[in-house]
Amino acid sequence: MSRTDDPYFKSYFNLEVHRLMLQDKPRTEAYQQAIVKNAPFFKDKTVMDIGAGTGILSMFCAQAGAQKVYAVEASAMATPLREIVVANQFMNTITVLEGKAEDIDLPNHAKVDIIVSEWMGFYLLHESMLDSVIAARDKHLAPHGIMMPSHARIWSAPVSMSDYFREKVDFWDNVYGFKMPPLKRLMLRSDKPEVDVIQPEQILSEPTLVAEFDLRWVETEEIKSVSQKRFISATATGSFQGLALWFDCDFRPFVETEWVTCATLSTSPSCPSTHWKQTIIVLPVSTDIEQDEVIGWSLTLTQTEGNARHYAIQLEVLDPAVDEHPTPCGCQMAKCALIKALMEKEEEALN
Amino acid sequence: MSRTDDPYFKSYFNLEVHRLMLQDKPRTEAYQQAIVKNAPFFKDKTVMDIGAGTGILSMFCAQAGAQKVYAVEASAMATPLREIVVANQFMNTITVLEGKAEDIDLPNHAKVDIIVSEWMGFYLLHESMLDSVIAARDKHLAPHGIMMPSHARIWSAPVSMSDYFREKVDFWDNVYGFKMPPLKRLMLRSDKPEVDVIQPEQILSEPTLVAEFDLRWVETEEIKSVSQKRFISATATGSFQGLALWFDCDFRPFVETEWVTCATLSTSPSCPSTHWKQTIIVLPVSTDIEQDEVIGWSLTLTQTEGNARHYAIQLEVLDPAVDEHPTPCGCQMAKCALIKALMEKEEEALN
Numbered sequence: 001m002s003r004t005d006d007p008y009f010k011s012y013f014n015l016e017v018h019r020l021m022l023q024d025k026p027r028t029e030a031y032q033q034a035i036v037k038n039a040p041f042f043k044d045k046t047v048m049d050i051g052a053g054t055g056i057l058s059m060f061c062a063q064a065g066a067q068k069v070y071a072v073e074a075s076a077m078a079t080p081l082r083e084i085v086v087a088n089q090f091m092n093t094i095t096v097l098e099g100k101a102e103d104i105d106l107p108n109h110a111k112v113d114i115i116v117s118e119w120m121g122f123y124l125l126h127e128s129m130l131d132s133v134i135a136a137r138d139k140h141l142a143p144h145g146i147m148m149p150s151h152a153r154i155w156s157a158p159v160s161m162s163d164y165f166r167e168k169v170d171f172w173d174n175v176y177g178f179k180m181p182p183l184k185r186l187m188l189r190s191d192k193p194e195v196d197v198i199q200p201e202q203i204l205s206e207p208t209l210v211a212e213f214d215l216r217w218v219e220t221e222e223i224k225s226v227s228q229k230r231f232i233s234a235t236a237t238g239s240f241q242g243l244a245l246w247f248d249c250d251f252r253p254f255v256e257t258e259w260v261t262c263a264t265l266s267t268s269p270s271c272p273s274t275h276w277k278q279t280i281i282v283l284p285v286s287t288d289i290e291q292d293e294v295i296g297w298s299l300t301l302t303q304t305e306g307n308a309r310h311y312a313i314q315l316e317v318l319d320p321a322v323d324e325h326p327t328p329c330g331c332q333m334a335k336c337a338l339i340k341a342l343m344e345k346e347e348e349a350l351n
Numbered sequence: 352m353s354r355t356d357d358p359y360f361k362s363y364f365n366l367e368v369h370r371l372m373l374q375d376k377p378r379t380e381a382y383q384q385a386i387v388k389n390a391p392f393f394k395d396k397t398v399m400d401i402g403a404g405t406g407i408l409s410m411f412c413a414q415a416g417a418q419k420v421y422a423v424e425a426s427a428m429a430t431p432l433r434e435i436v437v438a439n440q441f442m443n444t445i446t447v448l449e450g451k452a453e454d455i456d457l458p459n460h461a462k463v464d465i466i467v468s469e470w471m472g473f474y475l476l477h478e479s480m481l482d483s484v485i486a487a488r489d490k491h492l493a494p495h496g497i498m499m500p501s502h503a504r505i506w507s508a509p510v511s512m513s514d515y516f517r518e519k520v521d522f523w524d525n526v527y528g529f530k531m532p533p534l535k536r537l538m539l540r541s542d543k544p545e546v547d548v549i550q551p552e553q554i555l556s557e558p559t560l561v562a563e564f565d566l567r568w569v570e571t572e573e574i575k576s577v578s579q580k581r582f583i584s585a586t587a588t589g590s591f592q593g594l595a596l597w598f599d600c601d602f603r604p605f606v607e608t609e610w611v612t613c614a615t616l617s618t619s620p621s622c623p624s625t626h627w628k629q630t631i632i633v634l635p636v637s638t639d640i641e642q643d644e645v646i647g648w649s650l651t652l653t654q655t656e657g658n659a660r661h662y663a664i665q666l667e668v669l670d671p672a673v674d675e676h677p678t679p680c681g682c683q684m685a686k687c688a689l690i691k692a693l694m695e696k697e698e699e700a701l702n
Contacts, residue, residue, distance in 0.1 A: 015537055056529065
């Protein structure tokens, strides 16, 4: 029964994960475009690639004319990475450094002009390397330096679950004539999110913003806990069975005097799907929702004590008639609409 | 880059693996058939289910009329398993015992009449629980007791690799214009077997028997190392690129005075595919083979020192013109055909 966690197949499996990530076109092409579109800025610059892996981003930077790229890789991938650099004739530009980016010392404590990294995890933060990227940025990035990506946002929307998920849950009701209720319950535990592609017809409202980070200045304190309390009107009739989370990233650095938009990487259900898919926090109980009905929830993502790369997820469904709404609130209930109108009037008067 | 070994998703992932195994019809239905077909023998018997998991085999035994089933489970599945037993009203028949089967003591050191277990791993032995099953058998099985399954065989055949595999290998030649030779090499390392479904057109000879075990009497010594030296004539023209391994199991216990065939579970490429698929030991170099040409290889599977559940695989391609053939040999080369004919004549003369 331990066929799942078999280290024998792990190095090979990791190789397949690298292939999956490279073949994830929206991901890899966003970086390629961001670096190529911004090539004039890369020219003769010093770059650090945090979590270089197969070296693809480092090689994009070398192609874009970087003078020096530090490809930092903490895992055993550092060894093949060195060979890949040589195979592609980048020995003079790319230097592979084995270790964690925040622990490494650059020659003469040099600073880098650009940090490039693909550090994003499920729903942005899960198992992400963001803490490590922030620490490395504070140690290695020059004051005028830029981050690629430069901005990141987490989004949420109430959703119904797919038929496929329902089948996976209902499977445990009748297994060769037997019922397995604890395994059905485990499928519905809200602290074990489902990673799946959400179809447009599953989405019950407009996307709502959970958090936004400017990666040049974000502090580790800000990512320790992220929360959202939200009431919103449903745009469709359906079963409210979970909250979908996803993220997008901008490559929009502040170069000299202006923001330069180079590329965007979105993992939204309205964009071509990526290996991150969407993350769905499944609710143990389903609620039928009519179009225009108000849906409310409170969501908290908190770094766990033992492991900063893990987040505990708390999702609570709120009763729009009973629970206090934020001020102002975007929902269509009379009181919220009234407060919103009054506040707008007041603001007008002030102007 | 550590999205592969994330314990956060592990318990959930294990649940999906249990579903996959239960939905593996050739597997689950072979056990169901073996137990149901043999129900008269299960009637009022004491059974031990080693590695009970979701309890499906224990419940088949209870249905077949067993008087007592010890469902032994070493993992955290023991807790939901207890609840599953209650949910299906088998509290009086099935007792869940948490621990390793070879460590557990039954009340009054009672012996069991039947051991049921789904212990098979990739190519039978990899990550299998066979050592544990043998030790538990020697401790708990009554002298007249039976094993289900009762017999197991490992088979091999030279194969060409699928187009899909070639694509996965060739992928590393051109990744956004870059080459990644060490990752291509890693895909072809012969000690990391490929698990995939072999299509009939990939198979280059008749299947050959690697090993056969009578599970009632096999000793741990016999599974420490398994080897095969074999020359065989190709039944098709193609590229010899790997050796496929698979297994089958018989449920053919010796009941009182006779062998009773209850069911067979085969993971052969000529049977409906299972979650075990086939295991392919990939050769770093491909050899073009004509139909009727003789192919030779030497294969050794050896338990590793540190972990008895892991096997080191050694595969060497032999040159039929140079390397010594076993005596007798099934290949069509003149010398082997002559020796075989002489031996048959001699045997005839003796009779």
